[in-house]
Amino acid sequence: LGLPHIARATGGNVVIVGGGVGGATTARYLKLANPDISVTVVEPKSSYHTCFMSNEVLGGERTLEGIEVGYDGLKSMGITMVQDRASGIDPDARTVTTAGGETLNFDRCVVAPGISFVTDGIEGYDEAAQEKIPHAWQAGPQTALLRSQLEAMEDGGLVVIIAPPNPFRCPPGPYERASMIAHYLKAEKPKSKVMILDPKEKFSKQGLFMQAWKDLYGHGTDNSMIEWNTFSKVGAINKLDAAAMTVETDFESFDPAVINYIPPQKAGKIALDADLADDSGWCPVDKMTFESSKHAGVHVIGDAAIATAMPKSGYSANSQGKVTAAAIVAALAGKEMPQPSYVNTCYSIAGTDYGFSVAAVYRYKADDNTIAGVEGAGGLTPVDASPEQRKREVAFAHSWYNNIRKDTWG
Amino acid sequence: VSVAGQAPAAELEASMLANTCNGCHGPNGTSYGPAAPTIGGTNAAYMFETMVAFREGERPSTIMQRIAKGYSDEELKLIADYFAKQPFGRVVDQNTDPDLVARGKQIYDNLCEDCHEDEGMSAIDYPALAGQMMPYLDHQLHDLISGRRDLEKNEALSSKERRKKMRNLKELVDTEGEDGVTAVIHFFGSKN
């Protein structure tokens, strides 16, 4: 058993579980605001692969190294990285324990573990099956696996993407993925097709994606490279057979070359284990400070948190990290925090020179503890945007990527 | 940061608002490229007027019109003052062609120097252009030349300034052509 860390920082101790978007942003902005605060990030991985732009890896437009980011930026600011998995959080003793047996004391804890998957309910599917049927919804080896399957498939094959039910990480993600895979197939294996099977009747940026599929991939013709089928039309998924590579629904059976099953989601496991989630599987929080509604002194941000109108996105997690850092700096100093301000933006790239976006600016509403979009602000790229505008949005999507990476991990 | 570990309230409010821009414009408004503009170190009056123009739909954009509508005048003033205090970071080595840079310098001396002083480094009265992202400069120059970004709608400029700017841009296109436009972009893009 390790001894508790007894070092007492003059500005207080903050322990952050997870060095992804939410955790890393909070760490950086805490240090920027007050270097006297001791900040420790617990993260099992030695480097992080961003999910954002991982669809470009699948499309062959970017390498896996191109979405990898290390932790030297955080370390250089005096942030302590503990390369380990948090195994327990005790909100009363104010300690985080790690799988390796360390105990870390905190004045404030930030939990940003992202998502976990619901793997029961479908015959033939479990964690082991993920080695043949990748989700690629946490980037890294899973992204590499799905890409290698796309590279190995023969022309004329079928790629099935099974989209998750709401709420889930990155609402436009499955549809951007379908677009980027079609982009690759169009150039390399033009007789192939992508089929999305969807429990939902509608999806994020639907009009823009449909327009893009029409403009780029023959949607609406007999030769469409992308087909979108709802469960109400083809039936819900009953069985996934990783050995035979088949998908069975209530009414049909498919024989794809590649299956990308994106399972239903809930908060990261540590958040569930630490009793931070409610019956929905996600974590209720105070929308001004992101302090858990269940355990004082512990904040939950990013995908794991319930953040009213903010979608589960990297921009949201980054924005929430800054609000949480301000809340913690104020709390440790015994002062009031400023009124929070939050933004989300999400770019999607559907093909060559073809980008679009959604944006929102949010404010805190104290009367009902919600985060609400500012009326009249935000919204989508117009469906009739010019080709020049769409092309510019691709360049701005790539800029967004470089800038949010820097802003998050330094 | 004060001894108690917290900055004054107005400063906190400003950074809370301004930090939300960094996801697209980079830490402290310094862009890591390739296209989104650096906004740190921008003259406060120019940034405020620009944000109002986006908000009112008077300046075209891909996304800024949608973002700017989320902020009041008071908030935009805080944001503009905040970014004006940051350095204009020039962190990206942009790919420039030495011949185009030399030609761009000549054009600059003739047509742009009166306003965008100190080789475009100055942000005192006009937007700084030196080290700005080249694709962004390219978008803006073409939007200004085509009238899509319409200076006539900008009441912050005197009519003399508007006339002179448009005359000089016209002269750029008439005498130097599209290559001349590319050359000034390379000239500004070469500064870091």
Ligand SMILES: Cc1cc2nc3c(=O)[nH]c(=O)nc-3n(C[C@H](O)[C@H](O)[C@H](O)COP(=O)(O)OP(=O)(O)OC[C@H]3O[C@@H](n4cnc5c(N)ncnc54)[C@H](O)[C@@H]3O)c2cc1C
């Ligand atoms: C295909 C795809 C495309 C996307 N595209 C975009 C996009 O274009 N724009 C956008 O804004 N968002 C995008 N997203 C969403 C974005 O990636 C997530 O919303 C974001 O990563 C959420 O941040 P987070 O901090 O909550 O979780 P994560 O970034 O997943 O970080 C969680 C971290 O916690 C660590 N962790 C987990 N458990 C423990 C534990 N017990 N102890 C210690 N550490 C632990 C994990 O290793 C991980 O590093 C996309 C997602 C996908 C899947």
